[in-house]
Amino acid sequence: MKRDKLLLMVVNVDWLFLLHRLEIANEALNRGWRVVIAAKGTGREHEIKEQGFEFVNIDISRSGTSLVKEFKTFCKLYFLYKKLHPEVVYQVTMKPVIYGTLVSKFLGISTLNSISGLGYNFTNQRKGRVQKIMIKMMRYGFNKKKNSLIFENEEDCQELRNLNIINIQNTVNVIKGIGVNLEKFSSTQQPLSDKVRILLPTRMLWDKGVREFVEAAILLKKKYNHRAIFVLCGRLDTENKEAVPLEYLEKYQIEGYLEWIGNQNDMVSQYEKADIVVLPSYREGLPVVLMEACAMGKPIVTTDAIGCKECVQEGKNGYKVPVKSVLELAEAIEKLINSPEDRTKMGKASRQKAEKEFDKKRVVKEHLTLCRELLNE
Known part of the structure; x- marks a missing residue:
């Protein structure tokens, strides 16, 4: 099958992709996309390649705040995006969303940002320096065309609206979670323990x-x-x-x-x-x-x-x-x-x-529909 559409999926770590985004990537592959996964490898890269995907190891520190290291990560993403120039970049978790959307803005690439929770810096009413920097970067990065946002709950969406992060050019969607495989996670068996x-x-x-x-x-x-x-x-x-x-x-x-x-x-x-x-x-x-x-x-x-x-x-x-x-x-x-x-x-x-x-089949279709809509705009 000729694959002339490139979907680049950027996740902070390989095991997170395998746990929660594999079905979306598989469906994209079935629909004729070329799919490249970029994430930090922790020894599970071979599992991703065995599924038929290309894999690029990007060292994305999930909690690091070193300016030098973060700048290096940003540059690696920039050169990767420039080299591949995909039709759509699908970004998951906060650092890929923030850095990737900035890079995509500079390069004119369509972005689908799956915001699966606002993370550590938005928990417990934190108002630190890191959160302020994140907010400024998102305000600037989100001010672009072809930037589609997926939230898992209304409150996260509203919080970013209140912070003036969501831009009038953005397409906003609320989809309840990443879903669950109802055939795999199904049981009539009752626990046998006396406790x-x-x-x-x-x-x-x-x-x-x-x-x-x-x-x-x-x-x-x-x-x-x-x-x-x-x-x-x-x-x-x-x-x-x-x-x-x-x-x-x-x-x-x-x-x-x-x-x-x-x-x-x-x-x-x-x-x-x-x-x-x-x-x-x-x-x-x-x-x-x-x-x-x-x-x-x-x-x-x-x-x-x-x-x-x-x-x-x-x-x-x-x-x-x-x-x-x-x-x-x-x-x-x-x-x-x-x-x-x-x-x-x-x-x-x-x-x-x-x-x-929570049917994953429905959720996967909704995510792929949003990818297709970015192509049609």
């Missing part, structure tokens, strides 16, 4: 609510030591400023009650074994783990934070608690521990919500 299993499936970051989850478990230990098990499931992320140290996770492990099992490649089996899925995050775009939990038919306890609250209808498929509230988090979990009937009922409601709102 209620409470699962926190996320990277080990403070702003994902790891401390609150651990403290809620400790608060409930006296009553539920032999009736429940709290499981933290996710990778360490040492590059992130919010990284939870390994020492903390090891210190608070209680065998048979509170355990960290690290990163797991087979998340379907982890959800299958879980009775309750918890994510006490401070802010999200629209969390993939909660969409997956819905698809797996699990009751959810999360926060009323931006992004998280989109996944739960209070009292129907789970509970929402205030951010950083350990006591209310523990109380919501306790209600579900003590009510298998509610867990079953809410689990069914979660699956229904996933089928209605």
Whole structure:
């Protein structure tokens, strides 16, 4: 098949592409696009190449603020974009979005920016120097034609409007998350353990609510030591400023009650074994783990934070608690521990919500439609 349209996808790290954008790239390939992936390689580049994509290793530091290193990254993106001059650049996460849109403005390239949450510098009402620089760069970069923006929730979109970042020339779309594969994440299997299993499936970051989850478990230990098990499931992320140290996770492990099992490649089996899925995050775009939990038919306890609250209808498929509230988090979990009937009922409601709102097939089509529209403008 002749591929005369080039889609360049820029993501900060290779594993993130494989986790959340692979289906979009595959669909583009099926539609006749030549697809090049640019990301920081962490040893998974071969998996990307095996899928039929070209791969370019770009060292994008996810949390670095060194002016020299950031300028080098910007220059690498500039020369890559100039060399390839793609019809469309699809950019994910904040640094690729900011740097890539500036480069594309200089070179006259169409951009599709998928803003999957505003990230560390917009959490906890941070107003530091880095955020001010980001805002100025976005205001300048977004002032261009053929710049299409995808947000995962209305609040993130409105925040950028309030900051005068979104330009009148931009096309703005709100698409609920990146979706979930409803065939893969589907289960009628019920947990067989005699203990209620409470699962926190996320990277080990403070702003994902790891401390609150651990403290809620400790608060409930006296009553539920032999009736429940709290499981933290996710990778360490040492590059992130919010990284939870390994020492903390090891210190608070209680065998048979509170355990960290690290990163797991087979998340379907982890959800299958879980009775309750918890994510006490401070802010999200629209969390993939909660969409997956819905698809797996699990009751959810999360926060009323931006992004998280989109996944739960209070009292129907789970509970929402205030951010950083350990006591209310523990109380919501306790209600579900003590009510298998509610867990079953809410689990069914979660699956229904996933089928209605989170089907990845629909999301992939919407993203590719936006790519095509940029060509037609």
